[in-house]
Amino acid sequence: MANEIVFDNPVAEREKLITTLYKTAFPVAAKYVAKMGGSFDDAKDVFHDALVIYYEKLVNGELTVQANEKAYLLGITKHLWLKKFREDSNNQPLDESGFDITDEADEQLSGSKLMHYLETAGKKCMELLSAFYYHKTPMKELAGLFGYTSERSATVQKYKCIEKVRETVKQQSLTYADFIE
Incomplete structure (x- = not known):
């Protein structure tokens, strides 16, 4: 299971894990963010934050993966994007919202x-x-x-x-x- 990973060579193992997760999960995350109105840069930002959260939980032994690492990481990404989207929507002034009340x-x-x-x-x-x-x-x-x-x-x-x-x-x-x- 993912939360039982012990790193023999921490730097090499960490690189391998992050590279694998990036290759498999980022394209799906980028499609999701684009579908939800975000840009490619938004997708990268949110995905990088999700990777950091994932890795910190993994290292601290707080990770309980129910399905697989990719699905877990995508869940974090979706959560972060929705949170960012809500915050950005709440901060938009009414005069720039594109409609006249x-x-x-x-x-x-x-x-x-x-x-x-x-x-x-x-x-x-x-x-x-x-x-x-x-x-x-x-x-x-x-x-x-x-x-x-x-x-x-x-x-x-x-x-x-x-x-x-x-x-x-x-x-x-x-x-x-x-x-x-």
Whole structure:
């Protein structure tokens, strides 16, 4: 187990461990940080901090790895990124946030515009989406109501319906502002 590692040649073993963890875990961590809106430099900073935390716990005998070292390190990285993201979000001044609070109260979604794009998916899709989102019908019940062989089939069809609407919105290059009255 990782917390029982004894370093015979501390420098060489430490280098080997860190290099291995860096090669296997950093690409995954960088993808995660990028997906969450961070830059490559953000990913490096957070990952290096995670490596330091991991190594300190390992040396101090405080490390209890449940799955594997890579997963543990990625967990630390995700935790640190979310913490950094929250702190950065909380410190952003309102005048630099990219939206005007006074206009926000006046905006209302146009139900007719929204319905128009939802209808492009077809009648059966509209009924399925309405039953699931509006009437809160469970998937198992939806499968029976709409003649699907299983709950999974109903879930897949619901996903396809949503994708039809997304594709229409994407093709027409619509934005949030297009749905405001």
